[in-house]
Amino acid sequence: MSPEDIGFLLVGFTAVVVAATVIVMLVKSELAVAAGEVGKSSGGRLVLAVALGMGVIAFSFKLTVFTLMSALPKQTIDRVMVERHFAQIVPASWSTMPPIPLKEEPYQWQALPYTAPAPPDNPTTPEKIALGKRLFFDPNLSLTRDVACASCHDVTGGTGIDSRRTSMGIRGQIGGRNAPTVWNAAFQAVLFWDGRAASLEDQAKGPPLNPIEMGMPSGEAVAQRVRDNPAYEPLFEDAFGMGTSITFDRVAQAIAAYERTLITPDAPYDRFVRGDRTALTPAQLRGMALFQTTGCVSCHSGANFSGASFVNLKDGDPPAAVAIDNGFLRMFPGNDTPYAQKYNLTADIGAGGPNADRGVWRIPSLRNVALTPPYLHNGAVDSLEEVVRIMATSQLGATIDGNSQHGRVVFWSPEQQRVSKVDRPVLNDRDIKDLVAFLNSLSSDGLAQQVAARQRK
Ligand code: HEC
Ligand code: HEC
Structure with missing residues (x-):
């Protein structure tokens, strides 16, 4: 309680005491009058005195309540204040x-x-999802062959992040931004903290070429790394049709299709x-x-x-x-x-x-x-x-x-x-x-x- 509140309380208290004293005095003298000179009407003065006293008491009471209210913890009354x-x-x-x-x-x-939308030119199919998942976990998409998408976006029992303040890419390099989760990224119409990618397909081409993250020199170099692994050829044919070549664009499309299944x-x-x-x-x-x-x-x-x-x-x-x-x-x-x-x-x-x-x-x-x-x-x-x-x-x-x-x-x-x-x-x-x-x-x-x-x- 502030000194100001205590001051208010003292004023209130004094007013109550004064009012009570006045009433007692008035009532007493009235009784004395009534006792001494029975017959002379004095009821009017008695009522007036009581009413006056009651008014003063009520006012003092209000004053005290308001003072107590303002002394309550702030949040209790913040709403009305x-x-x-x-x-x-x-x-x-x-x-x-x-x-x-x-x-x-x-x-x-x-x-x-329950499902994420896909652009008309990249429908989500089981084959594409399987291919995209494999690519998402493949560290060969990085220059040093030790960083995969999944290194920074842990989705196997994880929440799609790396739990670091800012991410660590190839050769232990630390980037400038925090890794957002890939869970439900499929519902975002723009991606990255600054919104610079317009689709998951677009986004997936960023990290492999980022010098700090995966450090590949070009999209073609990424495609070549994928071609180097013979296991990918049948997977690409299943996903995109017989005879399709492995390109950076299709790598990104498959990864995007997989990411569209990462929803909660x-x-x-x-x-x-x-x-x-x-x-x-x-x-x-x-x-x-x-x-x-x-x-x-x-x-x-x-x-x-x-x-x-x-x-x-x-x-x-x-x-x-x-x-x-x-x-x-x-x-x-x-x-x-x-x-x-x-x-x-x-x-x-x-x-x-x-x-x-x-x-x-x-x-x-x-x-x-x-x-x-x-x-x-x-x-x-x-x-x-x-x-x-x-x-x-x-x-x-x-x-x-x-x-x-x-x-x-x-x-x-x-x-x-x-x-x-x-x-x-x-x-x-x-x-x-x-x-x-x-x-x-x-x-x-x-x-x-x-x-x-x-x-x-
Ligand atoms: C070195 C760690 C690292 C690697 C490897 C990495 N990412 Fe990321 N990812 C990040 C960071 C950091 C951001 C945010 C960057 C920014 O906004 O500038 C990000 C952003 C994203 C986003 C955008 C999410 C959103 O809400 O906007 C998606 C999707 C994503 N990454 C998918 C991938 C895919 C697919 C790969 C592999 C091709 C990959 N990431 C590789 C760290 C990484
Ligand atoms: C005027 C727009 C705006 C309003 C209003 C707003 N936010 Fe945000 N919020 C943002 C932006 C922009 C960011 C990203 C900040 C950054 O880049 O670091 C963000 C980030 C966040 C984050 C961190 C997300 C992450 O993954 O790091 C949380 C949590 C959040 N907001 C909750 C709220 C809550 C709760 C409210 C209401 C009290 C709110 N926001 C009101 C624009 C807004």
């Missing part, structure tokens, strides 16, 4: 940042489809959306609501919780190869917070222009996110709770308890000479934990079991 976060004129550099619209319209939640439509969240109302815990449900109302869905949307992803129009149908696209690139960090410096979040600017002071990044999928630390493009953050705090403050401008952001921000646009007011979400520690609980519901049951079984070994 949003207005306490007074407007703040943001620095001029922020005024160009468009306010993030909070989704008011009903948001439609989607389960992950078995998360508690999916079971919930498909009708199992017991699939989510109360905390996860609260988190789900917060994920929508605070505006996480304005970026992480659709079945894959990303920027641009493929959807199935009706559950059970194969997903349509149309991407829902809410603009897949976003400025990150959007607002200035201490996290940017703490985790070195602006050194790499992703898809940002040459003079950008911060990065522009693809909105990543949040599927299996609880199973795939460390986080963010540079893998700098280990805890999911910390990432949620970073997102809430830097992407939504939210206030988290005493954290320095402001619940209500006033934007001044010097060009338009306009002022606009935006309400930012106000969250407390429990809200953050609920959001994390919800993110946990996006973890595949199957993957989580495999990971647990591995840890027991």
Whole structure:
């Protein structure tokens, strides 16, 4: 309790005592009058005195209750006290940042489809999948013959990552970015942290030629490595038809077909959306609501919780190869917070222009996110709770308890000479934990079991 609160309490208490004394005195003298001069009417004065005293007591009582209320732990009353976060004129550099619209319209939640869409020129077939799987695990696709796709994307009982902050390629070279999981990459309409690949086929041609990752000099050199192994010829003929030659393009097509089988439509969240109302815990449900109302869905949307992803129009149908696209690139960090410096979040600017002071990044999928630390493009953050705090403050401008952001921000646009007011979400520690609980519901049951079984070994 602050000295101010104690002051208020003292005033309240004194008022109660004074009021009580006044009443007692008035009633006493009234009784004396009544006893001495029976017959002379004095009932009016008695009622007046009692009413006056009661009023003073009621007022003092209210004052005391309000004082006690303001002394409660902050989060208990934060909800009704949003207005306490007074407007703040943001620095001029922020005024160009468009306010993030909070989704008011009903948001439609989607389960992950049971199959991934394939482009018309590369239909997924069992033969192609078998070939692609073999290529995915083949270290001969790297210069030093010791790094395969699977070296950095562990999918045999693993969560499709390498668990490093940033990846290690040939000759122990360390890259600059964290390896995203390949699980459900098939639902992403753009790939890589900066969204530079437009399809899995396109993406699969990147790592073999990346000097740090697999270091091959050319696509033709990769194709030649595959031709060198006679076991591949029949597999290619099965997959692409008799007499087809082995090319870098077909290597990439087969790998992409295999990756389209790496999907996890078995998360508690999916079971919930498909009708199992017991699939989510109360905390996860609260988190789900917060994920929508605070505006996480304005970026992480659709079945894959990303920027641009493929959807199935009706559950059970194969997903349509149309991407829902809410603009897949976003400025990150959007607002200035201490996290940017703490985790070195602006050194790499992703898809940002040459003079950008911060990065522009693809909105990543949040599927299996609880199973795939460390986080963010540079893998700098280990805890999911910390990432949620970073997102809430830097992407939504939210206030988290005493954290320095402001619940209500006033934007001044010097060009338009306009002022606009935006309400930012106000969250407390429990809200953050609920959001994390919800993110946990996006973890595949199957993957989580495999990971647990591995840890027991
Ligand atoms: C040396 C480790 C390493 C190897 C080997 C590697 N990757 Fe990756 N992979 C990464 C990293 C790091 C990224 C992110 C790079 C970026 O965004 O700039 C990535 C990104 C991806 C993505 C994009 C996922 C997404 O959500 O956007 C896919 C898909 C992928 N890799 C598949 C493959 C395939 C297929 C191979 C083999 C041909 C392969 N990787 C080889 C480390 C590796
Ligand atoms: C304005 C767009 C935007 C909003 C709003 C947003 N995010 Fe993000 N989110 C991103 C971007 C962009 C990244 C990638 C950051 C990077 O490149 O390191 C990201 C990354 C993440 C990651 C890390 C993923 C990984 O694999 O490393 C999590 C978890 C996450 N967001 C959760 C949330 C939650 C929870 C909310 C709501 C509180 C939220 N995001 C709101 C754009 C957004």
